Amino acid sequence: MHTAREERxxxxxxxxxxxxxxxxEQHAQLRDQFAVVPDLRGEYRRAAFDMLREMLARHEAAEESVLRPVTSKLLPAALSRARNEEEKAATHQLAELERMDVDGSEFAPRLRQLEEQMLLHFVREETEEFPVVLGELSAHEQEELGRWMLRAIELAPSHPHPTLSGSPVGQSVLGPFASLYDWARDLLIRTREELKER
Ligand SMILES: [Fe+2]
Ligand SMILES: [Fe+2]
Structure with missing residues (x-):
């Protein structure tokens, strides 16, 4: 998918x-929000960036805690490692952008760079991870995973945490995240056993 409309x-x-x-839906919302920020100035740009920063920090932390423990066992390890690394790099850049003057000359080009990297990251998740979730988990498990993803987004930190990012285990040390990580791992073990039985 290359546009928010296609994702929706x-x-x-x-x-x-x-x-x-x-x-x-979240990828579509993030694409839209990336597009809004550069068109604004001053406090409006700051507010729009804060919203983007919070949406992106929560989205990526939740994926690392709920989605990745499942897909990392269904796909070659190098693929999930690469996605975690991209998320870690994005978190570092997001933390740097958060400290910058939003109207300074460096802000817009740095934001544009992050946007380009994230849009590629979304496409990779959509073409590599989403199909295995749809193909290998039951409809009920896909909905359960959705429920936990929403819960993880609520619990996730609203600011980027570069030291935790890139590691599902790192994310899981954040108190309530531990149970999500355990749940995703258990779901995966069940799924693997069912696949073996087929
Ligand atoms: Fe991601
Ligand atoms: Fe994503």
């Missing part, structure tokens, strides 16, 4: 509570 259309093909539908 893909989300609409799935039940609303499905984890992939939720993630497509």
């Amino acid at each position: 259309m893909a989300a609409a093909q799935l039940p609303q509570a499905n984890v992939v539908s939720i993630l497509y």
Whole structure:
């Protein structure tokens, strides 16, 4: 998917509570928010960036805690490592942007760079991770994963944490995240056993 519209259309093909539908919708919202920030100035730009920063920090932390423990066992390890590394790099850049003057000359080019990297990251998740979730988990498990993804987004820190990012285990040390990580791992073990039995 290369536009927010395509992502929303893909989300609409799935039940609303499905984890992939939720993630497509969030990718679309993030694309839209990336587009809004550079058109604004001053306090409006700061407010729009704060919203983007919070949405992105929560989205990526939740993916690392709920989605990645499942997909990392269903896909080659190098792929999930690469996605975690991209999320870690994005978190560092987000933390740097947060400290910058939003009207300074460096801010817009740095934001544009982050946007380009994140849009590629979304496409990789959509083409590599989403199909295995849809293909290997039952409809009920996909909805359960969606429920936990929404819960993780609520619990996730609203500011980027470069020291925790890039590591599902690192994210899981954040109190309530531990249970999400355990749940995702248990779901994965069950799924793997069911696949072996087929
Ligand atoms: Fe991600
Ligand atoms: Fe994502």
